[in-house]
Amino acid sequence: MDLFKKDFIFQDIGKLNGIGNKFSKYLKSKRIEKIKDIVLNLPYSETDRSKISKLNELEIGKINTIKVLVKKLNFPRIRNLPNKIICQDETGQIEIIYFNSREGYLRKIFPLNNWIIISGKINFFRNKYQITNPDYVTNLDNQDYVIRNIPKYKLTKGVTEKKYRSFSEQVIKNMPQINDWLDKNFIESNKLLNWNEAIYKLHTSDEYKNKSSLSFRRLAFDEICANFITLSELRIKIKKRKKVKIFHQNISNKILKILPFKLTDGQQRTLEEINLDLNSNNRMFRIMQGDVGSGKTIVSLLAIANVIESGYQCAFMGPTEILAYQHYNLAKNIFKKLDIKIEFLTGKTDRKKKNEILKNLLKGDIDLIIGTHSLFQKKINFKNLGFVVIDEQHKFGVQQRADLAEKGGTNCDVLLMSATPIPRTMMMSMYGDMDISKIKDKPLSRKKVLTLSKPEKKINEIWNFLKNEIKKKNQIFWVCPLIDKSKFLDYSSAKSKYELINKRFPNLVGLIHGSLEKKEKEKILNDFLNKKISILVSTTVIEVGIDFPNANVIIIENSNKFGLAQLHQLRGRVGRGNKQATCILLFKESLSKNAVKRIKILKSSDDGFLIAEEDLKLRGFGDLVGYQQSGLKSFKFADPVIHEDLFELAEKYVFDINEKINQQKYEFLLKLFDKAGIINTKKI
Ligand code: ADP
Ligand code: MG
Numbered sequence: 001m002d003l004f005k006k007d008f009i010f011q012d013i014g015k016l017n018g019i020g021n022k023f024s025k026y027l028k029s030k031r032i033e034k035i036k037d038i039v040l041n042l043p044y045s046e047t048d049r050s051k052i053s054k055l056n057e058l059e060i061g062k063i064n065t066i067k068v069l070v071k072k073l074n075f076p077r078i079r080n081l082p083n084k085i086i087c088q089d090e091t092g093q094i095e096i097i098y099f100n101s102r103e104g105y106l107r108k109i110f111p112l113n114n115w116i117i118i119s120g121k122i123n124f125f126r127n128k129y130q131i132t133n134p135d136y137v138t139n140l141d142n143q144d145y146v147i148r149n150i151p152k153y154k155l156t157k158g159v160t161e162k163k164y165r166s167f168s169e170q171v172i173k174n175m176p177q178i179n180d181w182l183d184k185n186f187i188e189s190n191k192l193l194n195w196n197e198a199i200y201k202l203h204t205s206d207e208y209k210n211k212s213s214l215s216f217r218r219l220a221f222d223e224i225c226a227n228f229i230t231l232s233e234l235r236i237k238i239k240k241r242k243k244v245k246i247f248h249q250n251i252s253n254k255i256l257k258i259l260p261f262k263l264t265d266g267q268q269r270t271l272e273e274i275n276l277d278l279n280s281n282n283r284m285f286r287i288m289q290g291d292v293g294s295g296k297t298i299v300s301l302l303a304i305a306n307v308i309e310s311g312y313q314c315a316f317m318g319p320t321e322i323l324a325y326q327h328y329n330l331a332k333n334i335f336k337k338l339d340i341k342i343e344f345l346t347g348k349t350d351r352k353k354k355n356e357i358l359k360n361l362l363k364g365d366i367d368l369i370i371g372t373h374s375l376f377q378k379k380i381n382f383k384n385l386g387f388v389v390i391d392e393q394h395k396f397g398v399q400q401r402a403d404l405a406e407k408g409g410t411n412c413d414v415l416l417m418s419a420t421p422i423p424r425t426m427m428m429s430m431y432g433d434m435d436i437s438k439i440k441d442k443p444l445s446r447k448k449v450l451t452l453s454k455p456e457k458k459i460n461e462i463w464n465f466l467k468n469e470i471k472k473k474n475q476i477f478w479v480c481p482l483i484d485k486s487k488f489l490d491y492s493s494a495k496s497k498y499e500l501i502n503k504r505f506p507n508l509v510g511l512i513h514g515s516l517e518k519k520e521k522e523k524i525l526n527d528f529l530n531k532k533i534s535i536l537v538s539t540t541v542i543e544v545g546i547d548f549p550n551a552n553v554i555i556i557e558n559s560n561k562f563g564l565a566q567l568h569q570l571r572g573r574v575g576r577g578n579k580q581a582t583c584i585l586l587f588k589e590s591l592s593k594n595a596v597k598r599i600k601i602l603k604s605s606d607d608g609f610l611i612a613e614e615d616l617k618l619r620g621f622g623d624l625v626g627y628q629q630s631g632l633k634s635f636k637f638a639d640p641v642i643h644e645d646l647f648e649l650a651e652k653y654v655f656d657i658n659e660k661i662n663q664q665k666y667e668f669l670l671k672l673f674d675k676a677g678i679i680n681t682k683k684i
Pocket of ligand 1: 261262263264267290291292293294295296297298419443444547549576
């Protein structure tokens with residue numbers, strides 16, 4: 001029994017009447033290939049042809065609909081002259097112009113001395129109203145087809161509204177009554193609509209305009225479900241059982257005793273959750289979320305120590321070389337009394353050293369390898385990789401994450417760490433029901449960063465302040481943003497700022513940016529760490545994770561160019577020690593309303609989770625550049641902000657039907673959305 005007459009909506013569009021090779025090609029260039037693509041291609045607006053205008057009240061340049069008497073047809077015998085039909089009503093005359101149309105056809109649709117309906121764009125030429133190639137011409141019997149609001153679809157060159165409408169109407173008219181995969185009660189109690197009705201309404205009423213309409217919500221819900229079902233199937237693969245690990249915890253307890261601080265409650269809880277995962281027979285796929293400065297690194301290193309003690313290798317990947325190097329130094333420091341072999345690898349490691357590392361990884365002579373994404377090149381193989389930690393994971397592409405999980409075969413646990421508190425609905429759309437640990441508290445010693453804003457022209461007021469800070473042996477970050485995508489501009493703006501500041505504070509200023517050699521970067525960072533210099537001018541390379549406990553002031557230029565979450569991250573670079581820290585946001589004249597709001601929020605809050613949510617509200621989902629780059633899929637219908645409740649509902653729903661996912665009805669759902677741009681089974 002074919003419940004859904006799948007054949008119809010999964011057929012090639014070529015099956016529709018009147019489509020032919022030409023239109024088929026045009027539509028396919030817009031990725032409308034199957035009939036279901038027409039079903040999912042919603043109108044984006046409508047053309048109002050619903051009112052008949054008299055010829056003395058036409059609006060030039062607008063689409064008007066008129067009811068006129070055909071008075072005269074004129075077919076010039078000279079080449080290149082257009083055919084012309086003169087029509088009139090009781091208030092005036094109009095010319096209808098055709099280029100390249102056959103006489104016979106025009107005589108048929110313009111019967112002399114008959115009333116007809118015409119709809120098209122009004123021109124005014126040589127003192128006369130004209131319509132050139134009108135969109136519709138029809139006799140009075142069929143006027144209802146034209147005199148109405150007509151849905152407008154994104155069209156490709158070569159397909160007119162009238163033509164596309166004939167296809168979409170065929171589809172809607174012939175839509176098979178599907179046996180809905182959601183049951184009636186569920187639909188009613190959750191303010192959705194049955195599938196057929198939803199599709200019908202979306203194409204024939206203006207409900208497509210309102211993302212909260214019942215019909216739109218229904219389609220959004222289906223899209224989310226399709227996404228989650230795919231993710232949950234994938235997750236089952238990722239979560240495959242691993243070999244039993246003999247798990248030790250002695251080492252982390254030992255390290256904890258010699259640390260100069262006690263873990264916060266959040267750190268403690270997260271470490272326990274990770275240890276439970278490591279100890280279980282299922283592979284870990286967990287993300288540790290914690291605001292900047294919440295102390296994620298130490299938690300991951302403690303877990304790493306446990307895995308090494310249990311006899312497995314670990315890999316720790318940072319998003320930038322600088323950060324990875326800092327982790328490397330920290331690890332060396334923490335593990336120095338233990339028998340743990342640590343190496344550092346980036347794309348810039350020289351060949352000889354690299355070959356040695358490759359050899360030793362394979363032999364199992366390295367316990368912990370720390371580095372950048374170059375850790376996950378094909379030629380790098382481990383003896384028994386048991387645990388992969390990825391810091392600031394949103395900087396990595398989806399593909400890289402997938403590659404690295406594969407390194408350890410089926411036996412490898414994966415932990416992601418992020419300071420970007422991605423809202424839960426987004427997390428779900430990225431990973432489905434991935435496990436999350438949140439560190440909500442911060443080490444007690446931390447004080448709130450005092451946040452100020454200043455127009456750039458008052459930059460002179462800063463110098464004295466800086467002088468004082470330097471006197472107090474405090475250090476200063478000076479951040480110049482990426483004004484342009486161009487590396488050169490980024491570099492030069494930081495460089496010219498460096499020169500300016502260096503004049504005021506000779507020999508106390510360093511400059512760091514992405515195009516410096518590793519050695520130079522290291523030297524400058526070390527100079528800063530060892531307090532040889534007081535001010536570090538940088539591009540946004542310091543954005544992620546670097547820990548300078550003595551840096552107490554951060555000055556952010558052009559701060560209105562940054563998003564809220566990013567500003568918060570940058571600000572988190574200071575205030576890591578126990579002195580009062582200051583963040584100064586410099587901006588050029590005239591801030592936009594939103595920029596003013598952003599600065600206000602930042603001044604009043606230091607809660608990363610709250611800030612991320614406000615950011616989302618201010619910018620809206622579609623506009624969140626950072627999240628787009630994170631490999632987060634974009635939905636065609638569903639919106640993580642507007643449809644938040646549907647994400648939660650879908651999560652429960654998919655969890656409940658877990659066993660039944662292979663049923664035919666879900667197959668239909670998955671097939672329906674395979675090209676909505678959200679599901680790509682090759683990626684995590
Ligand atoms: P993030 O979560 O932003 O990656 P880090 O792991 O870099 O934060 O930690 C920031 C700083 O806080 C480091 O200097 C670290 O040593 C320190 N730190 C971590 N945990 C604690 C704690 N429980 N008490 C005091 N300081 C801590
Ligand atoms: Mg960090």
